[in-house]
Amino acid sequence: MTSISTPEILDSAYALLDAAVLTYKGEPTGTAAALDETVAAPNYEECFVRDFVPSALVFLCDGKPEIVRNFLKMVVSLRNQQSVMEGHERALGLMPASFRVPAEDDAEGKPTADFGELAIGRVAPVDSAMWWVILLRSYILVTGDVALAHSKEFQESMRYTLDLYLKESFETSPAMLVPDASFMIDRRMGVYGHPLEIQALLYGMLCTAQELLLPTPENERLLSNCKKRMQTLRSYVRIYYWLDLQRLNEIHRFRAEEFGKDAANHLNIYPETIPEWIDGWLPPESGYLVGNLGVGRMDFRLFSFGNLLSILFGLATDEQAQQIMNLYEARWEELVGVMPLKIAYPAVDGDKWRYTTGSDPKNVPWSYHNGGSWPCLIWAFVGAALRTGRHELAHKMLNQAMTRLHHDNWPEYYDGKKGNLIGRRSNMKQTWTASAVILGHHFLEKPDALAVFESINF
Numbered sequence: 069m070t071s072i073s074t075p076e077i078l079d080s081a082y083a084l085l086d087a088a089v090l091t092y093k094g095e096p097t098g099t100a101a102a103l104d105e106t107v108a109a110p111n112y113e114e115c116f117v118r119d120f121v122p123s124a125l126v127f128l129c130d131g132k133p134e135i136v137r138n139f140l141k142m143v144v145s146l147r148n149q150q151s152v153m154e155g156h157e158r159a160l161g162l163m164p165a166s167f168r169v170p171a172e173d174d175a176e177g178k179p180t181a182d183f184g185e186l187a188i189g190r191v192a193p194v195d196s197a198m199w200w201v202i203l204l205r206s207y208i209l210v211t212g213d214v215a216l217a218h219s220k221e222f223q224e225s226m227r228y229t230l231d232l233y234l235k236e237s238f239e240t241s242p243a244m245l246v247p248d249a250s251f252m253i254d255r256r257m258g259v260y261g262h263p264l265e266i267q268a269l270l271y272g273m274l275c276t277a278q279e280l281l282l283p284t285p286e287n288e289r290l291l292s293n294c295k296k297r298m299q300t301l302r303s304y305v306r307i308y309y310w311l312d313l314q315r316l317n318e319i320h321r322f323r324a325e326e327f328g329k330d331a332a333n334h335l336n337i338y339p340e341t342i343p344e345w346i347d348g349w350l351p352p353e354s355g356y357l358v359g360n361l362g363v364g365r366m367d368f369r370l371f372s373f374g375n376l377l378s379i380l381f382g383l384a385t386d387e388q389a390q391q392i393m394n395l396y397e398a399r400w401e402e403l404v405g406v407m408p409l410k411i412a413y414p415a416v417d418g419d420k421w422r423y424t425t426g427s428d429p430k431n432v433p434w435s436y437h438n439g440g441s442w443p444c445l446i447w448a449f450v451g452a453a454l455r456t457g458r459h460e461l462a463h464k465m466l467n468q469a470m471t472r473l474h475h476d477n478w479p480e481y482y483d484g485k486k487g488n489l490i491g492r493r494s495n496m497k498q499t500w501t502a503s504a505v506i507l508g509h510h511f512l513e514k515p516d517a518l519a520v521f522e523s524i525n526f
């Protein structure tokens with residue numbers, strides 16, 4: 069690989085980001101997910117709410133907030149497009165997974181949203197509304213434009229979302245219950261129930277909403293519920309999702325079939341479900357938040373984004389945050405490998421792959437969501453590393469990845485145990501790959517930039 073300077077790499081990343089900007093009525097409104105013309109799935113031309121987040125943070129850091137403002141308004145305006153199935157009530161709190169803007173020369177055209185009714189597998193984009201609220205706060209932090217959050221439309225939008233997300237359904241814990249594939253992992257992957265990433269986003273949203281919702285009599289009940297749920301969720305995740313050697317020992321010796329209030333093993337998790345790979349894998353002084361928790365079920369896989377967001381939002385305690393970073397340091401070869409960063413570790417294979425993914429050929433072991441490596445997570449890793457004072461890890465990750473990402477034309481993901489191969493069905497020119505590198509670089513160069521994503525501690 070020819071050596072290339074950091075400014076040249078960043079120029080190339082910016083060229084991709086700028087080319088990906090989508091406009092509506094002449095105004096920048098979002099970014100396309102990828103610019104690879106050879107891609108089969110047409111929805112990569114659309115603006116995905118979750119994909120836009122790192123791009124938006126780059127625009128905010130660069131003093132270009134207009135596109136973020138337009139995006140926030142666009143998403144709100146699309147809310148009514150959600151189709152309602154017969155016999156269902158309209159729940160306005162959901163926000164779309166993605167939207168498409170009409171071609172510039174189509175004066176009559178209107179933007180159209182996909183709430184999952186078109187997406188592969190008809191998946192529910194539960195994370196979108198949470199990202200929207202979190203991004204709104206970043207926008208306000210940078211611009212001081214509180215009026216936007218206080219506008220009738222935005223207040224109403226937040227209320228709809230909180231009403232829906234805090235509504236009692238069939239939960240038996242403070243964690244939020246969702247169907248499979250409701251967040252970044254938007255294919256069947258055994259991530260139904262109470263996946264960590266959703267809990268981290270919920271926590272981030274609840275903290276944020278308390279700042280942004282006006283303390284009117286109308287909001288009193290919601291604000292009080294936000295606060296309580298945020299506190300109970302935080303304690304629950306910190307205790308029950310946490311896994312280190314001590315906790316592993318406790319689970320290893322769990323008694324099962326306990327009835328009643330004082331049960332230590334309240335979810336009835338059988339020690340026999342501890343996977344073999346974990347024996348000897350966890351170094352001392354390290355730990356992580358497990359991927360999912362349900363009845364008789366602890367998903368021991370490590371999901372990077374959920375852990376990193378838990379650090380960024382302050383859902384993990386300071387000590388836990390340090391231990392998570394210790395784990396990345398000690399298990400660098402497996403979790404970061406050649407190209408960052410494992411979305412989930414380890415991969416599921418054999419029969420387990422068959423019944424976890426529904427024999428999904430895109431999610432074969434060590435590919436895509438099933439143990440593939442996602443450079444779009446770089447920004448969250450760099451942010452979490454800086455927040456925990458681990459600058460050397462942040463530098464190491466970025467230095468290691470930048471040249472190859474540029475050389476490989478900004479792929480969406482990598483395959484292989486060490487992330488050595490460009491993903492078999494990976495797009496090139498994937499926008500959030502480029503923006504994750506720019507944002508990671510901003511965080512490192514200008515520590516103040518991290519303020520756009522500062523954790524809120526109540």
Ligand code: GLC
Binds near residue numbers: 101251254
């Ligand atoms: C894939 C990813 C999803 C992303 C989308 C667009 O479906 O799993 O998280 O939003 O591609 O890049």
